[in-house]
Amino acid sequence: xxxxxxxxxxxxxxxxxxxxxxxxxxxxxxxxxxxxxxxxxxxxxxxxxxxxxxxxxxxxxxxxxxxxxxxxxxxxxxxxxxxxxxxxxxxxxxxxxxxxxxxxxxxxxxxxxxxxxxxxxxxxxxxxxxxxxxxxxxxxxxxxxxxxxxxxxxxxxxxxxxxxxxxxxxxxxxxxxxxxxxxxxxxxxxxxxxxxxxxxxxxxxxxxxxxxxxxxxxxxxxxxxxxxxxxxxxxxxxxxxxxxxxxxxxxxxxxxxxxxxxxxxxxxxxxxxxxxxxxxxxxxxxxxxxxxxxxxxx
Ligand code: NAI
Numbered sequence: 001x002x003x004x005x006x007x008x009x010x011x012x013x014x015x016x017x018x019x020x021x022x023x024x025x026x027x028x029x030x031x032x033x034x035x036x037x038x039x040x041x042x043x044x045x046x047x048x049x050x051x052x053x054x055x056x057x058x059x060x061x062x063x064x065x066x067x068x069x070x071x072x073x074x075x076x077x078x079x080x081x082x083x084x085x086x087x088x089x090x091x092x093x094x095x096x097x098x099x100x101x102x103x104x105x106x107x108x109x110x111x112x113x114x115x116x117x118x119x120x121x122x123x124x125x126x127x128x129x130x131x132x133x134x135x136x137x138x139x140x141x142x143x144x145x146x147x148x149x150x151x152x153x154x155x156x157x158x159x160x161x162x163x164x165x166x167x168x169x170x171x172x173x174x175x176x177x178x179x180x181x182x183x184x185x186x187x188x189x190x191x192x193x194x195x196x197x198x199x200x201x202x203x204x205x206x207x208x209x210x211x212x213x214x215x216x217x218x219x220x221x222x223x224x225x226x227x228x229x230x231x232x233x234x235x236x237x238x239x240x241x242x243x244x245x246x247x248x249x250x251x252x253x254x255x256x257x258x259x260x261x262x263x264x265x266x267x268x269x270x271x272x273x274x275x276x277x278x279x280x281x282x283x284x285x286x287x288x289x290x291x292x293x294x295x296x297x298x
Contacts, residue, residue, distance in 0.1 A: 011097035
């Protein structure tokens with residue numbers, strides 16, 4: 001079987017100084033991509049900054065014979081995001097791949113969560129992914145090619161206690177991914193998202209100790225690389241990935257139940273039918289969803 005390679009391609013990986021991003025950057029470089037290793041170098045809660053983590057990963061890639069440059073800008077500011085993409089263009093002349101991976105945590109239960117803790121988490125995950133994608137998009141459009149991989153989370157797809165900010169951000173990335181997939185389609189740009197699970201500094205205090213050996217970051221990165229590859233056939237989708245397992249996660253709408261005379265009581269009396277899952281439809285755009293709903297209404 002032929003090896004999938006990235007020769008001639010330029011990738012930006014945000015938050016690549018540690019954990020998953022580091023592993024994605026190393027794999028892409030190993031397969032021939034030129035990589036911008038971005039990392040603000042702060043703590044898990046997003047405080048502080050250091051050029052060290054990005055520089056260390058660049059050094060490692062170079063030692064392995066790969067090509068990479070470091071960038072320590074903040075994905076959450078428009079200037080930072082522009083500078084990250086500019087680094088790719090200045091160093092390597094183009095940008096083909098954006099892996100939006102940078103992330104922070106500020107876990108608290110809802111009643112205890114400060115507005116600042118909500119905003120800070122949305123800023124890095126959602127605003128950061130929007131800003132870096134927006135900075136790269138015109139260049140991808142111009143070259144008629146691009147791949148964007150966003151990083152969602154099972155916490156966003158399914159909910160998690162103590163993560164109102166994080167789960168809001170991570171489901172937000174699903175919407176961003178789907179819309180980028182639609183807006184990029186005509187220009188050969190594909191966007192997909194992963195919902196990973198891996199043993200990193202973000203999860204080491206949350207996951208059982210036996211996960212360390214099996215849930216390694218390098219058992220997530222091959223999916224990111226495939227979604228970032230020219231041969232990826234799919235756009236606008238979300239994939240759950242961890243410990244070497246990959247599965248599609250999809251948003252679907254059940255068959256529904258209708259009446260000409262919708263009352264509160266009618267809803268109560270038909271709740272089971274409203275909750276029914278099969279047969280479901282899986283629209284890929286708002287237009288498709290509207291058409292499917294319209295059909296079910298008539
Ligand atoms: P990590 O903490 O090891 O890596 C995140 C990196 O992002 C850090 O190196 C950090 O310095 C960087 N970063 C934070 N804010 C930044 C900013 N404003 N600009 C640039 N860089 C910034 O954590 P991990 O686990 O590798 O997380 C990577 C991504 O995967 C995150 O988006 C996280 O939410 C997501 N994720 C991880 C899961 C896991 O099981 N480890 C589960 C689900 C999602």
